[in-house]
Amino acid sequence: MNSFTPPEESIYLTYAVKNERRGETLLLIREYKRLLDKVLDHLWNKTRVEVESITDRRGRHHKRVRVTLPKKKEVYKGLRDQLEEVNPLASHYVDKAINDAFSILRSWRKRAIRGRVSLGKPRLKRPYVRVKSTLRKVVKDEVRVTVRPHEYLTFSWRGAWFKDRVKGLELGEPVIKEDKVYLPFRYKVPKQTPLDFLAIDSNLFALDAYDGEKFVTFSLKGLYSLKYGMVKKRGKVQSFASKHGKKGRELLRKYSHRERDRVLDYVHKFVNALLELYPFTTFAVERLDKQDMFKNASSKLSRKISRTVWRSVHKVLKYKALLFGSRVFEVNPYLTSRSCPRCGFISRKVGKTFACERCGFKLDRQLNASLNIYLKMCGFPHLDGIPSKWVGVTPLMGRRRMKVKNSLDSREAQGLRIDIKLYEIR
Template identity: 75%
Template sequence: MLKGWRRAEKGRASLRKPRLKKVYVRVKSTLRKVDGENVRITVRPYEYLTLSWSHTWFSPRVKGLELGEPVIKEDKVHLPFRYKLPWSTPLDYLAIDSNLYTLDAYDGEKFVTFSLRELYSLKFGMELKRGRIKSFASKHGRKGELLSRKYSHRERNRVRDHVHKFVNELLEMYTVTTIAVEKLNKQDMFQEADDRLSKKISRTVWRSIHRALKYKAPLYGSLVKEVNPHLTSKSCPRCGRISRKVGLFVVRGVVSPWIDNSTHP
């Protein structure tokens, strides 16, 4: 803020005085010392503030994790924890193709499909319920607004719970693995899709799944990489050749990408 004000004095920025909207202090790693489940923060020379999370509800969840830079506010303290990334890139890999109802993956030996239909059905059902709530809210003012907020919060919690359980099962199957996922952009998809397909795309939670994979993978010794989705669905996972005709076929209940024999050996 002071640097910005100095620029303002030189005529390179607005002349309005800087104003702090939220009062907080971010503690640098050099000013805190961690001892077990306690952290000692240096306030002044020989003056310290000690915090402990040994008897908190989240203590078992952060066991073995590294404490980041605490953030102290007027009425609460935020303790961020971070995972330690593996020192080397795992040799085993899993390539994931994100679709509407499934995640189709290839691990170098076989194709594996993870179903997302239960999650899609949850989003679809909540969407219908939200429509009825919006109709009710338009006629009942404040009461309808509170009800709408309540169900929106409930939907987020249910989706988040389902995503975390799904990601945990996936990572338990593929430990110490480099996982490649597509860096998808829904806004670009909406421009190329019709109204019906756009509604289906809006019910997907690819980004939430990828985000959960990213920060949970180090717990299992794995690593997540985002790749450009261009031509990933048309490329053969074995040899990398790109085909013009791509579809799906089912073998023993597993959905796998197929490439027309006339264009692929």
Template identity: 65%
Template sequence: MKNDEGEESRVLLENYRVLLKKALDYLWERIKVERREVKKGKRVITKVKVTLSKKEEVYKSLRDELEEVNVLASHYVDKAISDAYSVLRSWRRRAEKGKASLRKPKLKRVYVRVKSTLRKVEGESVRITVRPYEYITFSWSHTWFSPRVKGLELGEPVIKEDKVHLPFRHRLPWFTPLDYLAIDSNLYTLDAYDGEKFVTFSLRELYSLKFGMELKRGRIKSFASKHGRKGGKLMEKYSHRERNRVRDYVHKFVNKLLEMYPVTTFAIKKLNKQEMFQDADDKLSKRISRTVWRSIHRVLKYKAPLYGSLVKEVNPHLTSKSCPRCGRVSRKAGLSGVRGVGSPWTGN
């Protein structure tokens, strides 16, 4: 929703930026970066390892430093420390993969995710504490989504300069689902095992959609290279269209899967495409690039609780060689008669 409290929220954002920047500077001075060379075939690759200070070791001294410059409620200091660690952990993952430079990450657009201790829900509005006895109130009583969120619980509001994001969630019972479904992600199918039988879910329609859009995007690239700005807009349009179609298919697919298997624990492989590309030839790499495994897994993870289900990511090591019934590991590289990457055999 639109941020109608621009002036008041700007004070909160500017002061929170000061806290977050100081926390980042403090932690950055204590980061250790190690480089080592690894021989991979005929190539020599430089590996980078980044070590962050443990939170419990620096928390007290960092908190004392932030309190000296803090003009907001005290809870924002704890939030700034958590956010600083979140920023650096995200940067570390990308830096160790070679996708980010080893320079300190910059704060571009600062937002504040308000903790539950700093907000109070009153009817169809939320009161957020800025300083002791100073508040900002946001109401959603006359918004388009007001009827759709009745009876739902408000999560942690996210305040930006121009917008306020209000996440709502269902209250779910705490229990462990008794049924389970082990899923193996292949090029054209999801092969699953429910303890009694194998089930195959076809992804050929999604694969064909990606393949068709890839051909169309190739023709548009040729056009864009000759028509400058007009071609760039056309390229952006079709890229946006592809993302929307893929997203729509994934959400509908996951909804049907969860309707078929409610109150179920889903076991899925934690796949890494980059490692697959290293071991595949050009033809197989193109096929792997058209898959959307992570999108399916991500949507499944956040929608599963709405159906009383859980999602567990497992290490893919030996899962394509293990028998789901007895656990025996086959000596063969893979099971015969299986198309795609992996097999319908999934570990216990």
């Protein structure tokens, strides 16, 4: 009998603790990597890769890649029996190695079809061990991991900063690496329906949004400036690394981690500020693909696009929104900035301001995109009877050809300043 009860949703909050059993852990990682490499070798011998040359209507030649992976049901039993004979660890590590190998190959197949990786056998660059639930036991603030029968490793988060956050949460499958142990805790999302809607159009220096009543622009210039400065500094670090061997590589690795951490810190603070302004909200974001943008972009525009982190913002927003009772959906951005939200007319030529040649509707191109994303989220390509005036808010600097009216207040959230003004678009 079918139930009308919505399915239970959950997310995993992952925290890291220092690996204080590094010497014993290295033996576990080494043996597990051997198992994983043997599984990858076995599956790769049964994987079929086909490359076909095709010609499009314009006479351009392209390569079409087809990858056929072996079916898990056909190879699982025989492969498991072979690995059990050479496995020095607990028997459940064999099951986990087979599952991880299939996951690696599926991920590689997606990128190979898109032409983003080589067609050779994928290799595991960073060894790790993902501990199956049957191989770990949680006792208060500790997890005991079985290495071999009657041989265990224990990791604790008793004095960790996140101890109170994970109280009462269920521990998932820990991931053990050489320096850290990652602990994913399962958080069950409360069943509730978001009350508000917000459609977001992602641009180089800002996120332009529409919430059903007004337009809001969130500036990303601080993040873009951060990335721009890091690109300049990275060039100097790479030049130094190429001349100083091991010392240079160590410096480059250290700087790469610092760059990633600073960008993620900014993104998390930005998303926190956004969710505090719009709790219990259904967000609609664009399904963007940078590789497609690079095809028709100039070299100058390509450099600017490469410094954006749209996917990082969307990814962090997607999993953090559930903690605020919100949801995130992806919308196809095709023609959102060139379509008229009132009559549906598609303009071939769009500048900074969208002007409909059929009904005369005018609006900033980026705000028009957020409005069309909002309509797509509601299930309508366009709506008739949209009022001729749209009232909204926008930063003090950045919008042109707009008639500015009375100034509203400024607000500051977690160090991210959002200055706004009220305007009307005729």
